Amino acid sequence: xxxxxxxxxxxxxxxxxxxxxxxxxxxxxxxxxxxxxxxxxxxxxxxxxxxxxxxxxxxxxxxxxxxxxxxxxxxxxxxxxxxxxxxxxxxxxxxxxxxxxxxxxxxxxxxxxxxxxxxxxxxxxxxxxxxxxxxxxxxxxxxxxxxxxxxxxxxxxxxxxxxxxxxxxxxxxxxxxxxxxxxxxxxxxxxxxxxxxxxxxxxxxxxxxxxxxxxxxxxxxxxxxxxxxxxxxxxxxxxxxxxxxxxxxxxxxxxxxxxxxxxxxxxxxxxxxxxxxxxxxxxxxxxxxxxxxxxxxxxxxxxxxxxxxxxxxxxxxxxxxxxxxxxxxxxxxxxxxxxxxxxxxxxxxxxxxxxxxxxxxxxxxxxxxxxxxxxxxxxxxxxxxxxxxxxxxxxxxxxxxxxxxxxxxxxxxxxxxxxxxxxxx
Amino acid sequence: xxxxxxxxxxxxxxxxxxxxxxxxxxxxxxxxxxxxxxxxxxxxxxxxxxxxxxxxxxxxxxxxxxxxxxxxxxxxxxxxxxxxxxxxxxxxxxxxxxxxxxxxxxxxxxxxxxxxxxxxxxxxxxxxxxxxxxxxxxxxxxxxxxxxxxxxxxxxxxxxxxxxxxxxxxxxxxxxxxxxxxxxxxxxxxxxxxx
Numbered sequence: 001x002x003x004x005x006x007x008x009x010x011x012x013x014x015x016x017x018x019x020x021x022x023x024x025x026x027x028x029x030x031x032x033x034x035x036x037x038x039x040x041x042x043x044x045x046x047x048x049x050x051x052x053x054x055x056x057x058x059x060x061x062x063x064x065x066x067x068x069x070x071x072x073x074x075x076x077x078x079x080x081x082x083x084x085x086x087x088x089x090x091x092x093x094x095x096x097x098x099x100x101x102x103x104x105x106x107x108x109x110x111x112x113x114x115x116x117x118x119x120x121x122x123x124x125x126x127x128x129x130x131x132x133x134x135x136x137x138x139x140x141x142x143x144x145x146x147x148x149x150x151x152x153x154x155x156x157x158x159x160x161x162x163x164x165x166x167x168x169x170x171x172x173x174x175x176x177x178x179x180x181x182x183x184x185x186x187x188x189x190x191x192x193x194x195x196x197x198x199x200x201x202x203x204x205x206x207x208x209x210x211x212x213x214x215x216x217x218x219x220x221x222x223x224x225x226x227x228x229x230x231x232x233x234x235x236x237x238x239x240x241x242x243x244x245x246x247x248x249x250x251x252x253x254x255x256x257x258x259x260x261x262x263x264x265x266x267x268x269x270x271x272x273x274x275x276x277x278x279x280x281x282x283x284x285x286x287x288x289x290x291x292x293x294x295x296x297x298x299x300x301x302x303x304x305x306x307x308x309x310x311x312x313x314x315x316x317x318x319x320x321x322x323x324x325x326x327x328x329x330x331x332x333x334x335x336x337x338x339x340x341x342x343x344x345x346x347x348x349x350x351x352x353x354x355x356x357x358x359x360x361x362x363x364x365x366x367x368x369x370x371x372x373x374x375x376x377x378x379x380x381x382x383x384x385x386x387x388x389x390x391x392x393x394x395x396x397x398x399x400x401x402x403x404x405x406x407x408x409x410x411x412x413x414x415x416x417x418x419x420x421x422x423x424x425x
Numbered sequence: 426x427x428x429x430x431x432x433x434x435x436x437x438x439x440x441x442x443x444x445x446x447x448x449x450x451x452x453x454x455x456x457x458x459x460x461x462x463x464x465x466x467x468x469x470x471x472x473x474x475x476x477x478x479x480x481x482x483x484x485x486x487x488x489x490x491x492x493x494x495x496x497x498x499x500x501x502x503x504x505x506x507x508x509x510x511x512x513x514x515x516x517x518x519x520x521x522x523x524x525x526x527x528x529x530x531x532x533x534x535x536x537x538x539x540x541x542x543x544x545x546x547x548x549x550x551x552x553x554x555x556x557x558x559x560x561x562x563x564x565x566x567x568x569x570x571x572x573x574x575x576x577x578x579x580x581x582x583x584x585x586x587x588x589x590x591x592x593x594x595x596x597x598x599x600x601x602x603x604x605x606x607x608x609x610x611x612x613x614x615x616x617x618x619x620x
Contacts, residue, residue, distance in 0.1 A: 240591055257564075
């Protein structure tokens, strides 16, 4: 609620801005929708878990979804089905056919804005387990919210259907533009367009996007405020400066060759308290704080080839994590901090791998074409990555077991380097 | 440019008229060399009048001289272009930034050019092939450019004259997916920047 108030205030401040429509669009489509809960029936006191997603053999929950009212109701039904289907834990039953253990009913009224009534029934116990009214302007974000409710009810976990994925669109001119889209690939919104760009990442609260870009042979690190739709320079120096990610404490890790050689640094969000963490002759890049901030994973060629290493947040206790293969880069932490996804070269092609941070249980997740830039969803169930398997590089998502790999950017767009957002409120 | 050419031709035509004092039909002559140059393949038709033939080369001569004379700009850029034409790419192995044996003569030549032409500076661009990952390749490209710079500095080229920049795999010279192409892209490239 505080968030909402702050946002409204922020909106009020700049009603005369040119980009207001952009901002509003973004807020509605990705962050917020005017959600008014007229009446809400919470699931009964005991939290029943229909499906335990941590169990090795997941059964699918038979579910049916029906909609009534304006055309938007049907459209929302499809958004919800698409959301739920990707999780792999639902099977869809035709509403007329018996067998559904859960039924979802959506009724939409668009006579004044979008008013949606969603209810969920447990068909085994034959009772209503959820009912909520939504008011908003964006049909898709209401639908994603309903998906989140269903997912939470069934698994007890938060769904990622209201999250976003940032990525770089690669224009034929060589320019790269930073975009944010919904997790399912819809509603891409251009954030910045600046010559050469590579690394970028989300702040922990999802309010900032950090990115690096080059101009006049200088690499600067920027922090882009998505609420204000404005950026500021976080760090700049001569040489190559590539942003990693930020810790929960608000330190930003990055690599810089300001002293002549690419080393890992951290700096506070206000640009102060710069600390150099590594000192080696070789390349040190791509630092990423673990979710609890207790470790930094990074890439170094100090052993003769690029490999993934861990160190303490003060630069101490450096240890190597990857030993298989001679080219391992682009580490990404799972939200529970147990796993690292990364890019490894195998038979001359880049593939996505997962490995426990204690170097055990190596798993290869992709096999077709070149696959790069893995990034975990905030619930740890999915990975976004880019692939050129169909001839043109685009953004894909998959389950962490490597299942359901699907492209979510259009074929005619060259897109790369996806970064999955944290949960967005 | 066209206007200039036409004006020049006209001036020449007038000049010719005075010089040769030929018949009025000779006025057509100035246009002919231009036409002939544009459509040279259609030459087989041998001109009937020999007189015209002898006039043609005479008219072309002043033209050729007149054109470059117009461009006659400061002499420095010429040296710049000359130097950049001589500077070749230093090539690297996959995922490596050490100076290869075959890159040494290339860099030695670059060093002697730079020492001969003290007025020019260079930007050294480090490039990579597409196979690595983008971020790591930016760091690798920087290493390559720096390795080239260090080598040149060891041949007493002042470091102040050399700027290092990396493009990683972002600005490939060749976009095919084969080793010939990749090798061409793994390079330190020199751009003459002047003072």
